[in-house]
Amino acid sequence: MAEYRVGIIGGGIGGLGAAYELAKLGHHVELYERAPFLGGLASTFEVGGGRLERFYHHLFLSDTTMISLLKELGLGDRLIWRDSKVGMFTGGRIYDFSTPWDLLRFSPVSLVDRMRMGLVALYLQRVKRWQKFEHSTASAFMRKWAGKRNYEAVWEPLLKGKFTTYHDQVSMAWLWSKFATRVASRGKTLREKLGYIRGSWQVLIDALERRIRELGGQVLTSTAVTRILTEGGRVSGLAIQRADGMQEQRAFDIVIATIPSFALPKLVELPQEYVAKLQGVEYEGAIAAIWVLKHSLSHIYWLNITDPDIPFLLVLEQTNLVPPEEYGGKHLIYTANYVTRDDYRWPLSPEEIVRGYIPNLKKINPAFDASWIEATYVHREPAAQPIIKANHRERMPPTRTPVPGLWLAAMSQVYPEDRGTNYSLRLAVEVARQAVEMHQA
Numbered sequence: 001m002a003e004y005r006v007g008i009i010g011g012g013i014g015g016l017g018a019a020y021e022l023a024k025l026g027h028h029v030e031l032y033e034r035a036p037f038l039g040g041l042a043s044t045f046e047v048g049g050g051r052l053e054r055f056y057h058h059l060f061l062s063d064t065t066m067i068s069l070l071k072e073l074g075l076g077d078r079l080i081w082r083d084s085k086v087g088m089f090t091g092g093r094i095y096d097f098s099t100p101w102d103l104l105r106f107s108p109v110s111l112v113d114r115m116r117m118g119l120v121a122l123y124l125q126r127v128k129r130w131q132k133f134e135h136s137t138a139s140a141f142m143r144k145w146a147g148k149r150n151y152e153a154v155w156e157p158l159l160k161g162k163f164t165t166y167h168d169q170v171s172m173a174w175l176w177s178k179f180a181t182r183v184a185s186r187g188k189t190l191r192e193k194l195g196y197i198r199g200s201w202q203v204l205i206d207a208l209e210r211r212i213r214e215l216g217g218q219v220l221t222s223t224a225v226t227r228i229l230t231e232g233g234r235v236s237g238l239a240i241q242r243a244d245g246m247q248e249q250r251a252f253d254i255v256i257a258t259i260p261s262f263a264l265p266k267l268v269e270l271p272q273e274y275v276a277k278l279q280g281v282e283y284e285g286a287i288a289a290i291w292v293l294k295h296s297l298s299h300i301y302w303l304n305i306t307d308p309d310i311p312f313l314l315v316l317e318q319t320n321l322v323p324p325e326e327y328g329g330k331h332l333i334y335t336a337n338y339v340t341r342d343d344y345r346w347p348l349s350p351e352e353i354v355r356g357y358i359p360n361l362k363k364i365n366p367a368f369d370a371s372w373i374e375a376t377y378v379h380r381e382p383a384a385q386p387i388i389k390a391n392h393r394e395r396m397p398p399t400r401t402p403v404p405g406l407w408l409a410a411m412s413q414v415y416p417e418d419r420g421t422n423y424s425l426r427l428a429v430e431v432a433r434q435a436v437e438m439h440q441a
């Protein structure tokens with residue numbers, strides 16, 4: 001196989017995975033990341049003497065691409081699996097939702113409604129042909145089959161929390177995939193198992209960077225791609241700008257962009273029809289506040305919040321999955337939201353966001369007191385979650401762009417599964433292989 005020069009835009013898990021794959025195949029890769037650090041949405045920061053993801057991360061047993069990569073990189077022993085503890089905070093109290101039996105104890109809806117919900121869940125878990133859900137929205141399906149009361153008590157608040165103003169447009173195929181993933185991650189006891197990389201996703205990010213360099217590739221942070229260059233209608237290289245303002249042009253045979261799909265037209269001229277696809281899939285942002293606490297807030301790892309007067313969707317207690325000893329004995333909690341661009345929190349300072357949340361933590365655990373707080377951090381990302389609407393397959397931009405030599409591997413092309421590092425990796429590796437094979441042909 002001929003050896004190509006490949007430029008990769010973005011140093012998230014997708015970009016790193018594509019670069020590693022191509023370097024292994026003997027191509028010359030150069031990866032550009034505009035942030036001063038690698039990892040993108042899975043990047044980490046230091047807390048309590050350990051590293052933690054800016055946005056909470058875990059793996060499912062079905063994340064086989066990621067599990068294989070970790071083993072290949074000699075990190076298999078870093079992967080830990082724990083029974084997950086899932087719950088729902090509704091009507092001012094926590095309900096456990098860790099096993100199917102917990103549903104029977106979920107008293108906010110009647111026993112008949114609980115049984116109806118259980119039957120719908122059982123049906124969704126057994127269906128393999130998800131394509132039949134493509135044309136429906138999750139809200140219409142759940143309203144019809146789980147019933148109005150279940151919809152209003154459970155599904156509507158969850159969909160609203162995750163998809164804000166888009167909640168009634170989200171594809172049922174997307175919701176089906178959430179059931180499928182969670183069922184595939186259950187052990188024999190019917191308890192869900194969740195995985196974590198001991199030492200954080202940073203261990204994986206560092207190993208990928210090291211291997212790419214060992215194989216002769218280049219990895220540059222604080223370096224933004226400002227233009228994708230073309231010659232005679234096909235890709236010829238990248239214009240890059242370093243943090244110190246230095247600009248340079250680099251020649252490439254192939255370019256793989258792993259950035260949000262709507263951002264691609266800012267870098268290169270593309271036919272209007274393709275631009276419409278790129279911009280047709282909207283993304284929403286995420287805001288995560290991380291709390292370093294002296295004590296545990298609850299026994300739950302993943303606590304969905306359905307009470308509308310609480311300004312966050314989720315409380316995720318990291319130290320109910322990974323023991324506090326990994327973080328100097330501290331208890332770590334995320335409070336998280338998905339948000340649209342006009343959300344009131346974007347202009348707020350981290351202190352203002354945290355201050356507004358404090359009284360709500362007390363609702364979850366009345367013993368909570370501000371004196372428990374040792375430190376807080378706030379992370380925000382405007383392109384955190386593509387909105388997967390009904391008929392997404394027809395809306396999805398193809399990975400092979402109309403510009404020969406230019407390929408796209410973005411979260412909006414992960415379907416029907418919810419976006420995740422496993423799928424970004426799988427997509428980017430597939431795109432990388434295809435890009436060099438097609439170039440040859």
Ligand SMILES: Cc1cc2nc3c(=O)[nH]c(=O)nc-3n(C[C@H](O)[C@H](O)[C@H](O)COP(=O)(O)OP(=O)(O)OC[C@H]3O[C@@H](n4cnc5c(N)ncnc54)[C@H](O)[C@@H]3O)c2cc1C
Pocket residue numbers: 009010011012013014015032033034035039040041042055056057058059223224225226258259260263286336381384385409410411419420421422424
């Ligand atoms: C709140 C939240 C929770 C999540 N939970 C999980 C989880 O539990 N498990 C899981 O597996 N996944 C989870 N994910 C999803 C996971 O983080 C993503 O699917 C994955 O990290 C996306 O990787 P990516 O490389 O495709 O994109 P990104 O991580 O978005 O990487 C793209 C990179 O491109 C860079 N970039 C953009 N423009 C340019 C440019 N012009 N020049 C150079 N660089 C550029 C960006 O800075 C960024 O680093 C979560 C995500 C969020 C937001």
